[in-house]
Amino acid sequence: MNDILEVQKKVIPEMIELLEKRYNILRSIYFSQPIGRRTLANSLELGERVIRTETTMLRESRLIDIDSSGMKLTDEGIDILNSLQDFMHDVKGLSDLEKTIADQLNIKKVIIVPGIYDEDSCVVKDIGKIASLFVKKQLFEGCIAGITGGTTMYEVVEALQSTDINKSFLIVPARGGVGANLEIQANNIAATFARKLGGEYKLLQAPDNVNKEAFESLVRLPEIQELVEIIKKLDILMFGIGRADKMAKRRNLSNEQFEELEKGNAVAEAFGYYFDIDANIIRESNTIGLQLDDFKKIKLAIGVACGKEKAEAMMAISRLKKDLVLIMDEGAARALLDKLF
Numbered sequence: 001m002n003d004i005l006e007v008q009k010k011v012i013p014e015m016i017e018l019l020e021k022r023y024n025i026l027r028s029i030y031f032s033q034p035i036g037r038r039t040l041a042n043s044l045e046l047g048e049r050v051i052r053t054e055t056t057m058l059r060e061s062r063l064i065d066i067d068s069s070g071m072k073l074t075d076e077g078i079d080i081l082n083s084l085q086d087f088m089h090d091v092k093g094l095s096d097l098e099k100t101i102a103d104q105l106n107i108k109k110v111i112i113v114p115g116i117y118d119e120d121s122c123v124v125k126d127i128g129k130i131a132s133l134f135v136k137k138q139l140f141e142g143c144i145a146g147i148t149g150g151t152t153m154y155e156v157v158e159a160l161q162s163t164d165i166n167k168s169f170l171i172v173p174a175r176g177g178v179g180a181n182l183e184i185q186a187n188n189i190a191a192t193f194a195r196k197l198g199g200e201y202k203l204l205q206a207p208d209n210v211n212k213e214a215f216e217s218l219v220r221l222p223e224i225q226e227l228v229e230i231i232k233k234l235d236i237l238m239f240g241i242g243r244a245d246k247m248a249k250r251r252n253l254s255n256e257q258f259e260e261l262e263k264g265n266a267v268a269e270a271f272g273y274y275f276d277i278d279a280n281i282i283r284e285s286n287t288i289g290l291q292l293d294d295f296k297k298i299k300l301a302i303g304v305a306c307g308k309e310k311a312e313a314m315m316a317i318s319r320l321k322k323d324l325v326l327i328m329d330e331g332a333a334r335a336l337l338d339k340l341f
Contacts, residue, residue, distance in 0.1 A: 147239070
């Protein structure tokens, strides 16, 4: 099949370009349905005439339906979209790119999702789907799994199909809550994850970032101590990877603390720690939940990130642990490759 693809790329390269365009249209309709032509055109930054031509063809092929409410994928369209994702992975040579990046970072595995998040925000939903399928396969009888908060982890649990996997497992938030948006906090994400797959869950009723006095009071509470001990025994962790500057802003760090991060060239944040590109700790917050030493002992850690701006952050995190799986979009992967060579 790879030989055929190479011939097609050389003889009719425009076919691959057209295929990718139609794949992106189908994907965008699927994640936003029902959607109108004008909204779709704006989302994909394509002209309305182009969208009208392409969607007419897709309707004639019975891959989409169009009515007064907008465009929707048919069942056949959904099947084609799922098949196209694997095909686009091959067309773009992402398997080779996965191996190259994993070897260069010296980590366990890299999974690259076709598409560039910086150009198409729907890519994060594809990442959520791939990550949810991957972590679901890793759950085993009696395992303890942890998950962090954030928008990417939210997309992971949103993509999970509700089903009982007939395995007894426990899922816990890996850290306390950050920010005011309850929807993307670790407690909510952990509970949704467990309910969708028929597992048990426990909640960490504590903020993620507190002052020293509050931290010392909270860690003495029996219910907090119990969950912290569970977190130390995690078999699996799925976590988002943050840029240091953006996470510092989200945590409302002071100007002095910002300057500390800038002076130390911090590029990544995870578990309340801020790292430079060589994974040296630049700053540590008073966080309740997963600690760095705990992270290094976990059997399987799955980091998920999207966007070119996360390249240096992923490099830093990969230097903390070799038993690491990274899941990212194609744009982030190519940006990371540029940093490595």
